[in-house]
Amino acid sequence: EDQVTQSPEALRLQEGESSSLNCSYTVSGLRGLFWYRQDPGKGPEFLFTLYSAGEEKEKERLKATLTKKESFLHITAPKPEDSATYLCAVNTGGFKTIFGAGTRLFVKA
Amino acid sequence: DTAVSQTPKYLVTQMGNDKSIKCEQNLGHDTMYWYKQDSKKFLKIMFSYNNKELIINETVPNRFSPKSPDKAHLNLHINSLELGDSAVYFCASSQDLDKQFFGPGTRLTVL
Numbered sequence: 504e505d506q507v508t509q510s511p512e513a514l515r516l517q518e519g520e521s522s523s524l525n526c527s528y529t530v531s532g533l534r535g536l537f538w539y540r541q542d543p544g545k546g547p548e549f550l551f552t553l554y555s556a557g558e559e560k561e562k563e564r565l566k567a568t569l570t571k572k573e574s575f576l577h578i579t580a581p582k583p584e585d586s587a588t589y590l591c592a593v594n595t596g597g598f599k600t601i602f603g604a605g606t607r608l609f610v611k612a
Numbered sequence: 613d614t615a616v617s618q619t620p621k622y623l624v625t626q627m628g629n630d631k632s633i634k635c636e637q638n639l640g641h642d643t644m645y646w647y648k649q650d651s652k653k654f655l656k657i658m659f660s661y662n663n664k665e666l667i668i669n670e671t672v673p674n675r676f677s678p679k680s681p682d683k684a685h686l687n688l689h690i691n692s693l694e695l696g697d698s699a700v701y702f703c704a705s706s707q708d709l710d711k712q713f714f715g716p717g718t719r720l721t722v723l
Contacts, residue, residue: 534709546616546702546714547655588653594709598643598660598667605653 505530507593509603516610519580524606526591527573536574538567539590541605547590550576581610615639618703618715625693626723633688633718635703643667644686645712646678647702655702661686690720698722 506529516522528536535554539547551560553569560567564585566577576589591603616637625631637644646658659678660668666678675691686703703715 537711539714541653544717546704546717547712549711549713552711590655596709598645598662598709599657599670600645600712601657602647602655605655 505593505595505601507591507601507603509589509591509606511606512604513607514609516578516581516608518582518610518612521577521579521581523578524576524589524608525573526576526603528591528593529572530593530595530601532595534594534596536569537592537594537600538565538574538576539592541588541590550589578608581608583610583612586610615713616703616705616715618701618718620718621716622719622721624721624723627693627695629693630689630691631693631720632690633701633703633720635686635688635715637684637703637705637713639705639707639713641705641707641713642683643706643708644680644683645704645706646686646688647704647714649700649702649717651699659686659688693720693722695722 510525538550541547551567556571568575588605588607590605592600594600643662645660649655658672661680664680677689680686700717704712706712
């Protein structure tokens with residue numbers, strides 16, 4: 504069965520303290536891996552799409568990487584406004600996208 | 613301009629009632645979705661429509677019936693509401709299998 508697992512469930516960082524979020528997946532075939540950000544009371548907001556192992560994407564303090572079994576979302580020198588839930592999702596080729604449970608990130612000033 | 617909109621934002625109702633949630637997208641996308649996010653924040657797909665045709669129905673009870681009058685709209689009707697239906701429901705759209713754009717969500721509370 505296709506599965507997406509994110510770790511840790513929650514992560515507390517001090518402002519400026521870099522870290523990484525993990526998304527491991529077990530799927531029959533990867534069409535694309537997506538990262539979304541979700542703020543409380545709002546819908547998920549798209550961040551990145553990765554299609555093949557070795558691919559990397561960057562946006563401000565965020566960098567997403569992909570291997571054959573997992574993806575990392577690296578956060579460099581985070582700020583309090585980076586606090587949110589980060590969701591990883593995988594599309595295996597059909598119109599079905601499987602989401603992980605998310606990592607709640609808290610960044611303290 | 614709002615890309616994906618949902619109404620209502622909050623819905624409080626009694627068990628056994630029937631309710632509908634509306635969704636509209638102005639992005640010109642050909643695929644629309646309904647997701648359910650439970651209290652643990654886990655986002656699970658319910659339905660997927662491509663060019664007004666139902667593509668995915670993820671073991672959702674028959675009490676849930678999606679309707680797509682055109683490519684820009686996907687409504688969700690729920691019959692005989694149960695306590696376990698309480699959740700946040702998100703509508704989303706995408707162009708083919710590309711990134712998805714989500715609506716603001718509808719928080720459904722069944723009493």
